[in-house]
Amino acid sequence: MFFKTAIVIYKELRAQKKYINDIVEPYLNELEVRHNGLFTKYQRFKITSSYCLYVPVIVCYSVSRLIGQPISQEQRKSATMMGLITPLYDDLLDELNLTPNQIEQLTTAPENYQSDVFLVNAVKEIGVDLNNSAFDKAAYLQVSKDVLQVQIDTIEQFNPNISSNELQKITWDKAMISFVYYYTHLFGTPTKEMREALYEVAGLQQFCNDLFDMYKDCQGKSYTLANTCQDFSNLKTFFFEKNKALFQKVSALPYPKKDKEYFMIRMLLIICSGLVAINYMIKLEKIKGKPVNWFTLSRKELVIDMEKPKNLILWFLSLWKLMRLYQKQAF
Numbered sequence: 001m002f003f004k005t006a007i008v009i010y011k012e013l014r015a016q017k018k019y020i021n022d023i024v025e026p027y028l029n030e031l032e033v034r035h036n037g038l039f040t041k042y043q044r045f046k047i048t049s050s051y052c053l054y055v056p057v058i059v060c061y062s063v064s065r066l067i068g069q070p071i072s073q074e075q076r077k078s079a080t081m082m083g084l085i086t087p088l089y090d091d092l093l094d095e096l097n098l099t100p101n102q103i104e105q106l107t108t109a110p111e112n113y114q115s116d117v118f119l120v121n122a123v124k125e126i127g128v129d130l131n132n133s134a135f136d137k138a139a140y141l142q143v144s145k146d147v148l149q150v151q152i153d154t155i156e157q158f159n160p161n162i163s164s165n166e167l168q169k170i171t172w173d174k175a176m177i178s179f180v181y182y183y184t185h186l187f188g189t190p191t192k193e194m195r196e197a198l199y200e201v202a203g204l205q206q207f208c209n210d211l212f213d214m215y216k217d218c219q220g221k222s223y224t225l226a227n228t229c230q231d232f233s234n235l236k237t238f239f240f241e242k243n244k245a246l247f248q249k250v251s252a253l254p255y256p257k258k259d260k261e262y263f264m265i266r267m268l269l270i271i272c273s274g275l276v277a278i279n280y281m282i283k284l285e286k287i288k289g290k291p292v293n294w295f296t297l298s299r300k301e302l303v304i305d306m307e308k309p310k311n312l313i314l315w316f317l318s319l320w321k322l323m324r325l326y327q328k329q330a331f
Contacts, residue, residue, distance in 0.1 A: 001258075002323070005265045012057045016080075020048050024080060031125065037118020046087040055083030058270065059182050066255055066263040067187065067194075075186050078133050082182055085126045091119060093151055100152050107144045135188045143177065143184045150174045157222050167225050171210065172203030193253055200246035201267045207242070208274030211281075215302040218295045230291035232281040239278060243271070243322060244329060251330035264326050265319075272318035276311055277304055 025048065032038050039047070056079040064071045071079065092098045096119060098106070106113045106120065110127035113120070134140035150173055156162055157170060176195075179202040183190050190198065210217065210224040218227050229235050246267075250260055284301065285292055294302065306315060 001261060002265055002319070005262060006269075009057065009266065009269070012061055013053065016053055016057050019076070019080065020052050023077075024048060024052050024084065031122045032118075035118050035121040035125070037122070039122075043087065043091065047084050051083035051086050052080050053083070055086065055182060056080050058266065059179060060186060062263055062266040063183055063187070066253070066259050068255070068259070069187060071186065074133065078130060078185055079182065081126055081130055082185060085123060085130065086178070088119060088123050088126075089147075089151070092123065096120070100148060103148055104145060107148060108141050130185065134185045136184070139189045140181075140185050143181050146177050147181050150177045157224065160221075160223065162223055164225065164228065167223065167228065171206050171225060172199060175202035175206035178202065193249070197246070197249040197253055200242065200249050201271075204239075204242055204246060204271045204274070205267070207239075208271055208277070211274050211277035212304060212306075214294060215297075215299045218297075218302070221295075226281075227294045229281070229294075232278055232285055236275075236278045236282065239274060240325075243325065246271075247326045247329045250326075260330070261327075265323060268319055268322050268326075272322050273306060273315055275318040275322070276306070276314045279314070280304055 028039060028044065028047065056076060060071060060075075060079040089103070092103055092106075096117065098120070106124060107127060110124040110131065113124055115121055115124070131137060131141065150170075154170055154174055156166065176199040179198040180190060180195060183194070183198065207225060210226045214224075214227050217224050225235065247264075250264055253260060288297075305311065
C-alpha cells in the first residue's frame with residue numbers, strides 16, 4: 001500500500017503542478033492587471049510552490065478518499081483557491097496591518113468591502129468566489145471567522161514569556177482550524193469524530209513544519225515548541241504520544257480499514273519527517289550541551305536538507321516505524 005500510495009501522490013503532485021502552470025499562474029497575472037498591482041516574488045513562490053500544491057493534494061484529496069467523496073473539477077478549483085488565499089491572509093495581518101474587524105468584514109462580506117489596495121482587492125475577488133461556491137455558505141463563513149480568531153491568537157507566539165502549554169494549544173488550534181476550513185468548504189461541517197481526527201493530524205503536521213522552520217522562526221523572534229525546547233528527548237516522547245492520540249482518533253472513524261490506512265500513509269508522509277528532525281536535534285544537543293539556545297545557532301546548523309540521500313532513508317524508516325505503530329494500535 002505504501003508504494004501504491006507514493007505513486008498516486010506523485011501523479012497527483014505532477015497533475016497539480018500542471019494545473020498551477022495552466023490555471024493559477026495566468027489567474028495571478030489577471031489579478032495583477034485587473035487590480036493594478038503586483039504580487040511579490042515571495043508571495044508567488046508561496047502560492048505556486050507550496051499552498052496551491054499541497055493544500056489540494058495532501059489535505060483535500062486525502063480527506064476525499066477517506067470519506068468516499070471524490071473531488072470534482074469545481075472542487076479542485078476551490079481547493080486550489082483556498083490554498084492561494086491562505087498565505088495572502090497572513091500578509092493582510094502581518095504586512096498591511098489590517099485590523100481584525102476589517103479582515104472580518106473582508107471575509108464575511110467581501111463584495112461590500114471598499115479598498116484601493118491591490119492585495120486587499122485580490123483577496124476580495126477570491127473570497128467572493130469561495131463564498132459563492134462553498135458546500136454550506138453559512139458554515140463556511142463561520143469557520144472563516146474562527147480562522148481569523150486563531151490568527152489573532154497566534155500573535156502571542158511573539159511573546160518570549162509564553163508557556164509550552166500555550167504554544168502547544170496555539171500550534172494545534174491554528175492547524176486544526178485550517179484543516180476544518182478546507183473540509184467545510186468542500187464537504188460541509190465535519191462530525192465531532194472527524195474534527196478530533198483533524199485536530200491531531202493537523203497539529204502534528206504544523207509541529208513538524210515548525211521543526212524545519214526553526215531558523216526562520218528564530219530570526220523572526222517567533223516562539224514555537226521547537227525553538228523553545230530545552231530537551232529534545234522529552235519532545236520526542238511528546239511526539240510519539242501525539243501520534244498515538246492521532247492513531248486512536250483515526251481508527252475510531254466510521255470508514256473502511258483500507259481507506260483509513262491509506263489516509264494515515266498520506267498524513268504520515270509529512271509527520272514522519274518530524275522524527276528525522278527531532279533525532280537530528282538530539283544529536284546537536286549532545287554536541288552543544290543542553291539546554292541549547294537555538295536562537296544563537298547558524299542557518300547551516302538548523303536547516304535540515306531532506307533531499308540528502310541519508311535523510312531520505314531516515315524519512316522512509318521513520319514512516320515505516322510510525323505505520324507499524326499505527327497498525328499495532330488500531331488493529
